[in-house]
Amino acid sequence: MSRRPVAEFARFLRTETVGGMILLGATVVALLWANSPWRGAYQAIRDVHIGPAAFHLSLSIEDWAKDGLLALFFFVAGLELKRELAVGELSTFKAAILPVLAALGGMIVPIGLAIAVGGGAPGMAEAWAIPAATDIAFALGVLAITASGLPSSARVFLLSLAVVDDLGAIVIIAVLFTTGLNLLAAAAAVALLALYAFLQHKRIQTAWLYVPIAVATWVAVHQSGVHATIAGVALGLLTRVKKDPYEREAPAIRLEHRLQPWSAGLAVPVFALFAAGVPVSPDALGQMLGDRVALAVIAGLLIGKLVGIFSSTFAAVKLGAATMPTDMGWRDMIAISMLGGVGFTVSLLIADQALDGAAADRAKAAVLLASAVASLLAAGMLVRRNRARRV
Template sequence: LPERNYLADALRTETVGGVILLVAAVAALIWANTFGSSYTTVSHFHFGPGALGLHLSVAHWAADGLLAIFFFVAGVELKRELVAGELRDPKAAALPVVAALCGMAVPAIFYTLVTVLGSGSTSGWAVPTATDIAFALAVLAVIGTSLPSALRAFLLTLAVVDDLFAILIIAVFFTENINFVALIGAFAGLAVFYLLLRLNVRGWYVYVPLALVIWGLMYNSGIHATIAGVAMGLMLRCTRRDGEERSPGERIEHLIRPLSAGFAVPLFALFSAGVSLSGGAVAGVFTRPETLGVVLGLVVGKTVGIYGGTWLATRFTRAELNKELAWADVFAVASLAGIGFTVSLLIGELAFTDADMVNEIKASVLLGSLIAAVLSGVLLKLRVRRYRALTDAEELDEDESGVPDVYEQGDPEYHLRMAAIHEKKAAEHRRLAQLAGAASNKPDSPA
C-alpha cells in the first residue's frame, strides 16, 4: 500500500528514527515515574518456550531479542563501509578509526579514575564508551543541514567502528559462563547461513527461521545474543554485480531498517530507559563515583578522546583531515559522540547486578547523553551559522555581473565596477539625507 511505503521510507530517515527513539525514552520515563508498579509488572512479565531456555521477561526480550535486529543493521552498515565506504581505503579510514578507539579508551579511563578515587566499583568502565548511532545522526540531520557532507561520513564511520568494538567488549568482558555445545551449534548455524548466501539461495522463509535458531543457540551459549545479529549482518554481500541495482546487503538493510528504527530500538528504549528520577536520584548522579564517572566519561571523555585522537593522528602519522572540515567541526562531532543511549544502557544492565545500581547507572546515561546532545547542538548551530555566512559570501554578486564577486576579485575591471557601485550608493545616501533635512526644516511638512 502507498501508506505502508510512505511510513517505511519515513522510518529509514535518520531524523524520524531519532525522534521515535526520543519519544520512546520520554514515554518510559513518564510511565516509570507515574505508574511505576505497572511499568515494573510489564517489564518483568515472562513468556516464551522454557524448554528451549527462552522463558524471558519482556525487558530481556527487548534487550536480547529485538536489539539483535538493530545490531544486524549495524553489521550490514559496517560491512558496507568495509567494502565500499570510508573503511575501504586505509588512509581515509585511519582517522575515524583512531578517533573511535581513543573515544572509547579515554571515557573508560575517566570512569576508572573517578571510581578508584571515590572508592566505587570499576565494573561499569565500559558504559561511557559507546556512541548511539541513531541519536547522533538524528541530531546532525536536524541541526547540521548546512554542514559539509564529509562531517556526516566522519561521524558515521566513527560510530560504526565504535559499535564494532562495543560488541567485542560485550562478548569478551560480559560473558561469564559459556555453554560450548550451544556455541558450537550457533557457529554451525552461521556456517550454514554463509553457505546459503554464497549459493545465492533466496527466500525469507529459509533465512528467517535459520536466523531465529542461530539467535536462540547464541543466547543459550552465554554470549550476548546480539552478537548473532552482527555476525549475520557482516556475512551479507554488499558489492553489486553486473545487472544488480542493489547488492543483497543493501536490499535487506533497506527492508529491515524500518523494523529496527520503528519497532526494535524504540521498544528496547521503552523497557530500558524507565528509571525513577526523584530529586534524590538525580542529585545522586553527581555524588556517587560510578554515576559521576559515566557522566564525565560521556560528556568530557568522549570529546577529549575523539578530538585528541584525531589531532594526534594527523600530527604523528600520514593521516590527513578532510579538506572540507575544520577542527571546530571535529570538536562539535566529538561532543556529539557523547550521546551513548542504546548500547550504554545495554552495557549498564550487563555490568551491574544490583537493581538500584542499574537504575542509577541508567539515570547517569540519560543525563550524560542529554548534556552531550545540548552541548553538541549549540556547537553545531554555531558551525552552521559559520558555513551559511561563507555560502552567502560566495554567492554575493553585488555588481550584478552574473558571476559571484569572490571569483572576480583578480579582475581589474571588477574593482572599477565595485568603486562605481559604492559611489552610486554613497550619492544615494547623501541625497536621502538632504531630503530628510529639508523636510524637517519645513513647519507645514506632513512628516
C-alpha cells in the first residue's frame, strides 16, 4: 500500500466524528456478541491471558485493553490538553480555570447525588465514583456530529473539562484501588518520568530512546500498584509543546498527529469491545433498575453532571473568577453540560475496578444507558443551538 492512502486513512481516523462512530460501533458489537448464542466465545476471548509472567505482565485481553491501550488514549489526551494550556485557548489563567472548576463541579455533584441515591446499598462504598467521569471520545464525537455551527471554543472547553475530570477519576482509581503500593516501582516510575522530561528539555528527538522509556514507565507504574493509565497522562503532560525556530512542529503536536489515529481507531474501540459486553435482557434490565447502585450511577450521570457542570461554570463566571469561552452563550453551555453526562470509558473502568460479577454488569449497564440518554438529550439541544445560530 502506498503512503498516500495510508496518510488519508490516518487523517480520516483523526476526525472526532469518525472516532465517535467507531467507538459506537465497537460498543454495539460488544453488546450484540455478549447477548448472542456465541457469548461463551466472547467471555473466553476476553479472559485469555497473554504476555510474559515476569513483572506480573501475564494479563487478560480485557486487562490489556483497560491498562495498556487506554494508556495510549490518555497520552494523546494529555498532549492535547498540554497544547491548549501552553499555546491554545486555555493559555490565560481565567480561561484555563473555567473547565477546571466545571470539572470539579461535574465530579462533586454527581458523586454527592449518587451517594444520596445509593447510600447504604451493597457495593456503594466502592462504586460512588462511577459517575465522576466524562468520556472524551464519545462526547467530542457527538459534538462534532451535531454542533458544527458552534464556535471552536466549545470543543476546547469540552475537551479540557473531560480531560480534567477523567484525570480526577484516574486519581480516584489510583487512591481507592491501589492494592499495596510498591515504593521501589513507584520511585522507578518517577525517575523515568524525570528522565523523559530532561530529554525533552535537552531537545533530544530520538524516537528509539523515548519508546523504551515510555514502555518502562508504563511497566513501573503498573508494578507500583497504581493504575497504569497514569503513565500515559504524565508522559503527555511532560511533552514539549512549544516549537523551536528550527522545528517544523513541536514534539507534542507531532506525536498527537501520529498517535491520534491509533487512539481513535484501535485503543478506545478495543477497550469498548471488551468492557461494554454486558447482559441487556429484559430480566437483566429489570435487575439493573431494581439496583440502587445502578440507579445512583444513572442519577449521577444524567442529573448530577448537568447540574454540577453548569452551576459551577455559572458561579465562576458571575463571580469574576473565570471568563466564558469565546462566542459561547449560556444556552450553549447547558447543552455542553448535558453532554458531560456521557460517562462511558472511564466510568466503565471504575465500575470494573469497584465491583465484581453481576454487580459490575448492572453498574456498567447503567453507565451505558445513562450515556446513551445523555448523548441523545445533548444532541437534541445542540441541534437546536445550531439552528438558532443560523437564524
